[in-house]
Amino acid sequence: MELLWNLELGTWNFFLRMSSPFQQFKEQAEVLTHDLRHRDIVQTALRKYEVVRDKSRGAFQDYRTARQAAAETKWEAINHLDKYLDQLATNLEARGTKVHWATTGEQARDIIVGIIREKKARSIVKSKAMTSEEIHLNHALEHEGFEVVESDLGEFIVQLRKEAPYHIVFPAMHLTRGDIQELFNRELKSNSTDNPEELTMVARRVLRQKYIHADIGFTGANFAIAETGMVSITENEGNARLTAALPKTMITLLGIEKVLPRLEDLALFLPLLATSGTGQALTGYNTMYGGPRQPGESDGPEEWHVVLLDNRRTELLADPEQRDALHCIRCGACLNVCPIFRNVGGHTYGTTYSGPIGSVITPHLRGLQDWKHLSFSSSLCGACSETCPVKIDLAHHLLQNRRNASAQKPSFFWKTSFKMFSFIFNRPGLYKLIAPFGRLGQKLHPLVKGTKLDPAYSWTKTREAPKIAPQTFKEYWRNRK
Numbered sequence: 001m002e003l004l005w006n007l008e009l010g011t012w013n014f015f016l017r018m019s020s021p022f023q024q025f026k027e028q029a030e031v032l033t034h035d036l037r038h039r040d041i042v043q044t045a046l047r048k049y050e051v052v053r054d055k056s057r058g059a060f061q062d063y064r065t066a067r068q069a070a071a072e073t074k075w076e077a078i079n080h081l082d083k084y085l086d087q088l089a090t091n092l093e094a095r096g097t098k099v100h101w102a103t104t105g106e107q108a109r110d111i112i113v114g115i116i117r118e119k120k121a122r123s124i125v126k127s128k129a130m131t132s133e134e135i136h137l138n139h140a141l142e143h144e145g146f147e148v149v150e151s152d153l154g155e156f157i158v159q160l161r162k163e164a165p166y167h168i169v170f171p172a173m174h175l176t177r178g179d180i181q182e183l184f185n186r187e188l189k190s191n192s193t194d195n196p197e198e199l200t201m202v203a204r205r206v207l208r209q210k211y212i213h214a215d216i217g218f219t220g221a222n223f224a225i226a227e228t229g230m231v232s233i234t235e236n237e238g239n240a241r242l243t244a245a246l247p248k249t250m251i252t253l254l255g256i257e258k259v260l261p262r263l264e265d266l267a268l269f270l271p272l273l274a275t276s277g278t279g280q281a282l283t284g285y286n287t288m289y290g291g292p293r294q295p296g297e298s299d300g301p302e303e304w305h306v307v308l309l310d311n312r313r314t315e316l317l318a319d320p321e322q323r324d325a326l327h328c329i330r331c332g333a334c335l336n337v338c339p340i341f342r343n344v345g346g347h348t349y350g351t352t353y354s355g356p357i358g359s360v361i362t363p364h365l366r367g368l369q370d371w372k373h374l375s376f377s378s379s380l381c382g383a384c385s386e387t388c389p390v391k392i393d394l395a396h397h398l399l400q401n402r403r404n405a406s407a408q409k410p411s412f413f414w415k416t417s418f419k420m421f422s423f424i425f426n427r428p429g430l431y432k433l434i435a436p437f438g439r440l441g442q443k444l445h446p447l448v449k450g451t452k453l454d455p456a457y458s459w460t461k462t463r464e465a466p467k468i469a470p471q472t473f474k475e476y477w478r479n480r481k
């Protein structure tokens with residue numbers, strides 16, 4: 001156990017080194033903010049994104065009205081979630097889909113493993129499934145001895161590296177073409193150059209074989225339409241289509257917040273998601289899945305299971321202040337504009353959802369006390385709120401999380417520091433007595449500055465401590481001529 005200065009919270013705190021999510025975040029952030037290569041890769045990718053995003057925003061007749069309409073539609077969906085989920089499930093079942101409800105991640109894993117076991121399946125090909133990262137599905141499936149292959153190119157790359165996705169939309173954005181060439185040559189015994197087309201063909205050759213032999217196709221979803229009982233998946237590689245079309249059994253894992261009331265809502269949400277997510281006017285493939293293969297149809301899975309996942313989303317729904325965090329369409333735009341994300345990178349967060357939206361929802365999904373530090377990993381510049389296509393006020397929610405964290409379980413040092421602060425600042429006589437010690441302390445500070453004896457070490461190792469004024473206002477007033 002080690003005594004550490006908790007910079008974000010401004011208190012002394014005890015932490016178990018290496019074991020707390022806060023400590024890991026702090027250590028990883030320090031490494032990556034000094035890694036100029038990493039920062040250059042990420043900043044270059046995001047600069048290109050900004051150019052195409054702005055162009056696609058310009059294609060909307062009125063982008064501001066589109067955002068407002070999207071926010072209102074999501075408000076309607078989330079505030080009548082019980083009604084729309086019922087409608088969705090009824091319509092899915094009407095076309096032969098088996099609907100499962102999972103309250104927790106563990107239940108969802110058990111349901112999915114149960115289906116795979118029942119089918120006596122061995123190999124699973126996956127696509128578009130950030131929600132499965134949330135419930136650590138790959139780990140559970142591999143533990144059961146199943147072969148799991150991610151088919152999205154970026155996810156395939158990070159799976160080969162045994163890493164989690166770096167970003168909700170760009171899972172391998174932290175890698176260069178050279179990194180991927182080296183990885184493919186090592187892991188797939190390919191002999192390719194760093195030409196993107198060549199690298200894609202290497203992955204394609206491997207993945208095509210996996211599709212052909214897969215017993216189960218596993219997907220996530222972008223939206224679920226209550227009115228028609230359909231699931232909408234958008235992608236750029238066609239891999240989700242193959243995942244859904246070739247294996248005999250398809251399983252879709254869906255967070256309950258993905259529901260939209262009407263089919264026509266997609267006319268707004270598909271271009272909005274593409275614009276905010278990748279800067280495209282529309283994503284390459286937009287497919288609606290309406291059920292397993294129907295009589296007379298020539299392709300599609302024989303069986304389709306949809307697992308509707310709660311995993312503490314209803315707890316967030318019960319919070320009137322932050323309920324609109326469930327409006328999120330996982331476009332990743334708030335990550336792209338966040339100065340913290342751009343410097344510390346996606347893996348540093350240690351969560352499935354990183355960046356501002358991750359910092360808002362992770363304390364709800366995984367517990368406030370362990371993840372409260374994420375609310376402090378923000379400059380509160382408001383760029384995330386400004387860019388969000390469904391108008392979630394993320395910066396405000398980060399402040400609310402800070403308030404909730406300190407109200408729920410303030411640390412001993414946090415409480416004592418503020419009690420001392422209040423005690424001194426409410427007693428002018430005492431303040432007058434103590435103020436000169438502050439100035440003396442500042443004079444002596446250079447003796448310990450930059451060493452571990454410095455109580456403000458976390459701050460002063462990279463920044464100057466603020467100067468205490470040479471005299472108080474009262475002294476100045478008294479001494480003025």
Ligand code: SF4
Pocket residue numbers: 276327328329330331332333334335357387388389390391392394
């Ligand atoms: S919070 Fe908004 S900007 Fe961030 S991922 Fe969700 S929808 Fe996109």
